[in-house]
Amino acid sequence: MIASELAKVALQNLMINKLRSFLSMLGIIIGVTAVIAIISIGQGATEMIQETISSLGSELITISPGYRGGWGGRAARTAGGIFTLELGEELKKKSPNVAQLVPSIQSGGLLKYGENNYQASIVATASGYENIFNHTIAEGRFLIAEDVDNYRKVVVLGSNVARELFGNQNPLGKKIIIQMGQGRFIFEVVGVLKSKGQVMFFNFDDQVYIPVTTMMKRMTGSKYVNSYSAQATDSEEAIKQVEFLLAKKLEDPDLYNVTSQEEILETIQQVSSTMILMLAGIAGISLLVGGIGIMNIMLVSVTERTREIGIRKALGAKRKDILIQFLIEALVMSMVGGAVGLVLGWAVSVLVSRYGGWAPTLSMFSVVVGIGFSSAVGLVFGIYPAMKAAKLNPVEALRYE
């Protein structure tokens, strides 16, 4: 008895009960669709995030404040009042593997030019920032040392901000108003950056850059900066040097964090792969439920067709023939369900990736998982009903009404 002939018999049986076969497949279809879509979307999104992060420069080091407190009933909060401009200068001078280091203060404010206004993030920093973050100047210039030394009220605009405020006008040399808290400050536009796009949760194109000293002396009166960004020649060595210096200076290691871009990339990769696995696992549960659905319908089918099994046995069908026939029915249901789910999952991930702005990826992994899991489900949940059918006693089966 050739398996292909039994497959034909199995297929004919499935076609006889089209609606029932489809409904039993539905569980598998939904499960595989979910697994494929989640894996594919997750991978696409992770790849995009990684790409944009590495576009910032791989030797980027961030020195940020640590968290303070957080126990004994107090909420943890970012340690403030630690980083001064002088500390930054010292770190740069004394760490041989730090090529460039700039302080920065992140803030937000409303920008106005004539009738137009735009809510932007304000980054107060110094010359060199553009090199560390791989920014390119579209027009004019970035902040220079003189701007910082003289507390100049000059601003460099991200491409979105420039477009929103100025439209097609040339913004260079124009005066804009920056409203921050209660204060209103007039700044002169000296440069516009090229678009860089969305990186994770913030958009560089929505930022504007002003000299860090201007922010501290003229706007907030603060003596401290939020963080330092540095460009290293060797990030591992640089981190060691900076940490050594900070440890000597600040003593408490909880007050600061030194992270490199590579570490951030690794963390993101870990977090996202854990997330993908978890979500795919949840989706996998629906595969399991789908498998139980198939088993259920196969058991019903075996009972319903007891007489048919008896007839087939009387006509010379061996146990193996009956087993294979029913197993193929279960397998066809689960595999066709898997294939449909694969196509649907792929379609979903293409749609979502178009919306999310990354290239859709269909990895071999997700195809193998989708098809492999669904056929495994068919096999596992199909074998019991098939064995039940194969073991039927022909005389009793023939007597079954």
Next chain:
Amino acid sequence: MGEVEVPAIRGISLEIEKGEFIAIIGPSGSGKSTLMHILGCLDKPTKGIFYLDEEDILKTSENRLAAIRNNKIGFVFQQFNLLARRSALENVETPCLYAGKSRRERIRRARESLAKVGLEEKRFSHHPNQLSGGQRQRVAIARNQLSGGQRQRVAIARALINDPDIIFADEPTGALDTRSGDEILEIFQQLNKEGRTLILVTHERYVAQYAQRIIHVKDGKIDSEELITQ
């Protein structure tokens, strides 16, 4: 309460020669069906000896029994036992399928077999795989429109397809009117003349009369035997 095993037949000693036409007759519950199931290798007796063509059936594997049923034996049942929603040809070719024959061979043999029982008309010998969806539907439906006599002929054609030595018929006329019943019995007689062994199970004396030897079964035992002289 546990199940109590009640022997359906016991103490039966019976020898059937090749080419005989035997009728097993008895009231319902007499054990005649059980006897037929054992003789037909559908069931094994719990105790005793049963040789079929010098093969000890009690020591035979399940697979071998299936093979014997497939190529040595043909069954015809009271309720026809055709496979639902399949065409006449598909039904007839099924034993051939389990014998591992090619599609072409199966269709050729099935048509031959159908012709032997007087069903050579086109509508019986269509193979659904050669038909379009709509036609296929009609052929399958046509099977439900067959008369009882025609259905039993399809069943006989199916029993004949692997050219078996023995044919078992369990109340083959039970669901038929007298005229088609007679036609079926005549087919059996013809098959017996071709040299096949025929074993007919019935409770009607009139049907049993077609055989050469009648075995009366009562309460699981052979009550008496009689030879019919025609």
